[in-house]
Amino acid sequence: MLRAAGLVKSYRAPSGAALPVLAGVDLAVKAGDLAVVSGPSGSGKSTLLNLLGLLEDADAGETWFDDVRVSGLGRAGKSRARGRCVGFVFQAFHLLPGLTALENVLLAARYVGRPAGEARRRAEALMEALGVLERRDHYPAQLSGGEQQRVAVCRAVLNDPPLLLADEPTGNLDDASGAVILGALRRRAEAGGAVVVVTHRPAAVGGATAVYRLAGGVLEAA
Ligand SMILES: Nc1ncnc2c1ncn2[C@@H]1O[C@H](COP(=O)(O)OP(=O)(O)O)[C@@H](O)[C@H]1O
Numbered sequence: 684m685l686r687a688a689g690l691v692k693s694y695r696a697p698s699g700a701a702l703p704v705l706a707g708v709d710l711a712v713k714a715g716d717l718a719v720v721s722g723p724s725g726s727g728k729s730t731l732l733n734l735l736g737l738l739e740d741a742d743a744g745e746t747w748f749d750d751v752r753v754s755g756l757g758r759a760g761k762s763r764a765r766g767r768c769v770g771f772v773f774q775a776f777h778l779l780p781g782l783t784a785l786e787n788v789l790l791a792a793r794y795v796g797r798p799a800g801e802a803r804r805r806a807e808a809l810m811e812a813l814g815v816l817e818r819r820d821h822y823p824a825q826l827s828g829g830e831q832q833r834v835a836v837c838r839a840v841l842n843d844p845p846l847l848l849a850d851e852p853t854g855n856l857d858d859a860s861g862a863v864i865l866g867a868l869r870r871r872a873e874a875g876g877a878v879v880v881v882t883h884r885p886a887a888v889g890g891a892t893a894v895y896r897l898a899g900g901v902l903e904a905a
């Protein structure tokens with residue numbers, strides 16, 4: 684599903700000096716894989732996920748979604764590929780505060796023009812499976828962290844993206860809520876999704892098919 688080769692990325696420090704983050708990262712994730720990435724704070728894990736999900740451009744290297752070289756697409760093409768292929772889950776949930784839980788989940792459907800009734804049925808089924816359907820009319824501020832993240836997972840998978848990228852999705856959660864989220868990600872992989880999870884606690888992820896460590900700008904099997 685996903686292949687990245689030779690990803691290089693630097694940022695600029697405020698002084699203008701180059702700040703190298705990724706120095707040539709290779710990664711392949713196929714349907715059914717649950718790949719786990721750990722590494723020290725500041726090692727570039729979020730940067731890597733942002734590159735894989737086409738939120739940012741690499742300085743060098745290539746990324747393919749199936750046989751499409753998405754790194755070669757223009758801005759609009761990348762945005763389309765992202766909308767069709769990628770679901771994101773973030774540590775800080777990133778729900779829109781002015782929308783209810785259900786509206787947040789349905790937001791994803793807008794971008795792909797899914798018929799409203801069908802999207803709503805699917806959203807409610809996902810919310811039921813994750814135990815947040817009774818919270819559908821709550822606003823994010825009225826939800827616990829664990830509930831917010833369950834809603835965020837529903838939003839990320841609403842369009843059935845072949846690739847799911849999760850950046851420390853349990854970092855702000857207690858162990859029980861974290862286990863619910865990790866279970867949902869694992870089931871997603873078991874159902875044929877390609878899933879990449881960044882986490883400080885790789886041991887907490889059951890069912891991982893590969894475990895990597897990012898350090899010094901390179902990704903290695905852990
Ligand atoms: N937009 C940016 N501009 C400048 N430096 C950045 C930017 N984003 C991240 N960095 C720096 O890049 C390094 C890697 O960041 P990040 O990918 O967030 O690491 P991690 O997720 O592993 O903690 C850090 O040193 C961070 O300060």
Ligand SMILES: [Mg+2]
Nearest residue numbers: 728729730850
């Ligand atoms: Mg990070």
